[in-house]
Amino acid sequence: MSFDQLSSMEAGRQRGGGNGGQYSDDPDFQRLSQQLSNKLFKLQGNIANLNRDIGHLGTRQDNARVRERVNDVLEESREMFKDVGEGVKKVQGWDDVTPTQRYQQQKLSRDFQSALTEFQGLQRQALEKEKASVSAARAAVDVASGGGDDSGAGGDGVQLLQQQEQQQELARLAPQDEVDFQEALIIEREDEIRNIEQGVGDLNVLFTQVATMVHQQGEQLDDIAGNVENVRTDTRGADIELRSAARYQRNARSKACCLLLVLSVILTIVLLAVFLG
Structure with missing residues (x-):
């Protein structure tokens, strides 16, 4: 067998990962890592947009379009974080990793936890502002409804009383439509608040799972490092x-x-x- 044939066989073993081992150029590992990196990059863009739009909530720039955009990006990002979290857990559980792959595991975990922490902070900011907005809107609706109910008609003559009642009814019809509209908006925002609260809880669980895996792997790496140090000490003694x-x-x-x-x-x-x- 020639030297070229031996070199070709060795290269084939490295590309294929013989006996099920994962090599530094394992295509499945590299493909998954690249997909997760791309999604994390997109999530960083979403976080930047959320940081800007959430800052507009409760200000003069606050409007229905901004709120809709915030909730859409929050929902999209939550689903992406769940997807990326599952991918990170899969990467963390990869068998027979090389030093290069171990570095990629650690980098993906750090980037994921950092992005998720920042996103959770933005979700809490949005939640606080949504609650404050709902409280203010609820108070305004209560005032409007109470004002309509308390306004009474008074007069000395029957004709004057009828005229006042007609004017009061006409004046009450328009605000009542506005009150109903505001009530609908309040209910919608309360649903959004519940969605955000649920999202915060779900992502907290995911963050804990990934952090636990990283901690366990850290302990394994410490054991491996200790074993390597012991082997090095034994080797040094044997050399002496x-x-x-x-x-x-x-x-x-x-x-x-x-x-x-x-x-x-x-x-x-x-x-x-x-x-x-």
Whole structure:
């Protein structure tokens, strides 16, 4: 078998991840990591837009369009965070990762937790402003309804009383439509508040799950690091012992050579004495 064939087979094993192992260029791992990175990038854009629009709530720039945009982006981002969270958990559970893949795992976890923390803060801001808006709207509706009920008709004559009642009825019809409209808006906003509260709770659970996995992996990495340190210490000790053994062996060989040389000299002298004698 030629060297080129051996190189081709080795490259094929690395690309394929023999025996089920995951290599640094594992296409499934890389594809999933890239998809999660792209979604996190989009979520960062959503967070920037939410930060701007939520700042408009309760100000002169507050309007129905801004509120609708805020709620749409909140809902879209919540679903994306759930999807990304499941992907991050899958990446964290990947078997036989290389150092490069381990770095990608940690980076994705950090980016996910950072983005989710910022998003949860924005959700709470939106929730507070929605509650304040609903409270103010509810108070305004109560005042309007009470004003309509308390206005009485008074007069000395029957004709004057009828005229006042007609004017009061006409004046009450228009505000009542506005009151009904405001009531509908309040109910809609209360539904939005419940959705935000539920979203905050769901994402808190997801954040806890990912953080727990990261913590457990951190403990595993600490164990691996400890084992590596122990192996390095044992290896260093073995190296020292091998060096000592090699030095003793060299000394022994030197002594043997000296002894052999002395014996050779003695033998030579004996032989010369025998032949000359």
